[in-house]
Amino acid sequence: MSKSGQFLKFLFHSLRRPGRVGAIAPSSAQLVEVMISNIPRGYTGRVLEVGLGSGTLTDAILRRLPSETQYCGVELDPRIASSLQNRFSQARILLGSAADLSQLLQGQKYDRIVCSLPWGLFSSALQDQILRELVKSLTEKGELSSYLYLQTVWLPGGATFLRKVLGYFDSLSISPIIWSNLPPARVYRFQPKSVVKLKA
Numbered sequence: 001m002s003k004s005g006q007f008l009k010f011l012f013h014s015l016r017r018p019g020r021v022g023a024i025a026p027s028s029a030q031l032v033e034v035m036i037s038n039i040p041r042g043y044t045g046r047v048l049e050v051g052l053g054s055g056t057l058t059d060a061i062l063r064r065l066p067s068e069t070q071y072c073g074v075e076l077d078p079r080i081a082s083s084l085q086n087r088f089s090q091a092r093i094l095l096g097s098a099a100d101l102s103q104l105l106q107g108q109k110y111d112r113i114v115c116s117l118p119w120g121l122f123s124s125a126l127q128d129q130i131l132r133e134l135v136k137s138l139t140e141k142g143e144l145s146s147y148l149y150l151q152t153v154w155l156p157g158g159a160t161f162l163r164k165v166l167g168y169f170d171s172l173s174i175s176p177i178i179w180s181n182l183p184p185a186r187v188y189r190f191q192p193k194s195v196v197k198l199k200a
């Protein structure tokens, strides 16, 4: 499908479920690049994507992996999940909520988690539930990338997420604002809290 076709399809999904999709356009090339800059071409670890949307990130991730078996995607919207499963027929795409991640993944852990969830739209309880599941699904030396739209940071859900996430993960980096994205966003990268710190 052409880029404009993908944009229209995504916009349709987004208008149908504004409280879930939380975006108006697929991620820009620059946002994609920053989100997966820790997944070099030929990367041999396991990669989990959560919240697939238009599949822009899915496509970029799969291009970097030697084998589709290293990839798993989790998506809540059945239409998005099935359309992406048709598009990326060899990839494993699971229908379900990030709130049930460890059950969906049957305890499998991942070295990179690329997360595009609309954090600002979630209740505080759901943020906690998903963050706990992400911790369980990341390897000890793994990394979690997620982004927040600029305006989300000023909304109660966005501010709560930023406060909360540091209770679950250590911050590795925060990108400059990516102005080419619609809307502009920052990419946040996290790592699991070390065992020593958790015991302290």
Ligand SMILES: C[S@@+](CC[C@H](N)C(=O)[O-])C[C@H]1O[C@@H](n2cnc3c(N)ncnc32)[C@H](O)[C@@H]1O
Binding pocket: 010, 020, 021, 022, 023, 025, 026, 027, 028, 050, 051, 052, 053, 054, 055, 056, 057, 074, 075, 076, 077, 080, 096, 097, 098, 099, 116, 117, 118
């Ligand atoms: C902002 S969109 C992702 C945009 C994507 N990065 C792109 O470039 O098109 C968020 C996605 O997360 C999905 N989503 C929302 N809540 C979810 C949940 N609890 N578990 C899994 N996916 C969820 C939505 O259906 C939507 O596909």
